[in-house]
Amino acid sequence: MNQYEVTFIIDPVLSGDEIKTTGSTYESLLKDNGCNIVHVHDMGLRQLAYPINKKSSGIYYCIEFSTTAGEVISKVELALRRDERIMRFLTVKLDKYGVKYNEDRRSGKIVAYKKKDKKKPNDAATTVEKKEKVVEEVMVKAPSKVEEE
Amino acid sequence: MASRDDIKFLNNPTIGRKRKKYCRFKKYGIKYIDYKDSEFLLQFINEQGKLLPRRITGNSLKYQKLVAVAVKRARHLAILPYVADLLK
Numbered sequence: 001m002n003q004y005e006v007t008f009i010i011d012p013v014l015s016g017d018e019i020k021t022t023g024s025t026y027e028s029l030l031k032d033n034g035c036n037i038v039h040v041h042d043m044g045l046r047q048l049a050y051p052i053n054k055k056s057s058g059i060y061y062c063i064e065f066s067t068t069a070g071e072v073i074s075k076v077e078l079a080l081r082r083d084e085r086i087m088r089f090l091t092v093k094l095d096k097y098g099v100k101y102n103e104d105r106r107s108g109k110i111v112a113y114k115k116k117d118k119k120k121p122n123d124a125a126t127t128v129e130k131k132e133k134v135v136e137e138v139m140v141k142a143p144s145k146v147e148e149e
Numbered sequence: 150m151a152s153r154d155d156i157k158f159l160n161n162p163t164i165g166r167k168r169k170k171y172c173r174f175k176k177y178g179i180k181y182i183d184y185k186d187s188e189f190l191l192q193f194i195n196e197q198g199k200l201l202p203r204r205i206t207g208n209s210l211k212y213q214k215l216v217a218v219a220v221k222r223a224r225h226l227a228i229l230p231y232v233a234d235l236l237k
Binding site for chain 2: 088113
């Protein structure tokens, strides 16, 4: 039994109900084809990193499912491709680590990564300053040594 | 002055030394890289949205390849940009 994950972007122009029905149609399509739905993750409206079909935002949907028959995927992908409401999709097979990661994510063991407040750039800046200081010290000390000799 | 025991070096010897790079995936036991986590993946791309080389991130070959795949998946789903200016 393999576990897969299909993520797709739904057109944001649609009304709230239409969006929900599009999500659930693919859920039921997978169920009809003998898939076991593990989890449905509605990521909601997100800003796209670049415009797709002249739209700058989209609704992300992620369905995690497991099945023994891999032929289902080509069927679902064909349906997704023909659907005008879907802007983009991606199907991924999850390895054992991926399955575990998603489980942990759901149970709250893993939290989404958050950027620390500019710790790294400061560190880099201070090290550079320190290096410069060292160079200066060496420059100052070198002639004095010569004098001592 | 010269006979003081606590002064061993003229300069602090650790100052100029570079910190050793390490693979964060190996160190912290991260086995799976999520392509939907854009904040995490931002660490591995530069301001133009290009993948950073291994010599900068310090990733091991195995995980660098996984990072590359995750970034490419994220780009396809418009989670990360293909090209950008001043991403960070």
